Amino acid sequence: MDRISALRNVEDALADFEDGDASLGDVEDRVLGVLRTYATEFEDDGAAFRATGDPRVEGVVVVAESEDAARERVAERVDGDPEFGVERLV
Template identity: 85%
Template sequence: MDRISALRNVEDALADFEAGDASLGDVEDRVLGVLRTYATEFDEGDVSAYRATGDPRVEGTVVVAESEEEARERVAARVDEVPEFRVEPVG
């Protein structure tokens, strides 16, 4: 899914909420689904999406980076104490 498609899907979810055709929970689920799809299909030039696994403090964290090393650095920057974890390409 490209950025324009993702934005259109989010806009559709918001329009349904505004029209009373969707609850806030429904919209949250739809938007989360859009973001997850966008992240798992992300491939933009020299960068890719990477998911952290291992320590619960970073489990499931997804970052965009040029390499696994850079991805590890970005994940580690999000926590106070650097845990043991791995990063793997998403998708």
């Protein structure tokens, strides 16, 4: 998915919300799906990983080629040494 397609899909989701045809949760799911698709296609051999554990990184999603690389990318976003895990998103 290229950037223009991703933006159009997000705009479509927002328009559905504004028209009352989609709930906030539906829009969040659609936008998250667009972002994940765009991000995983942006990096060859990459996958999306979500951090769980330490509140400072809870829910952070990164694209990386491995679980170890994902942990490094998440850890770079915060000060200190947070305790957390990462799970691959499908």
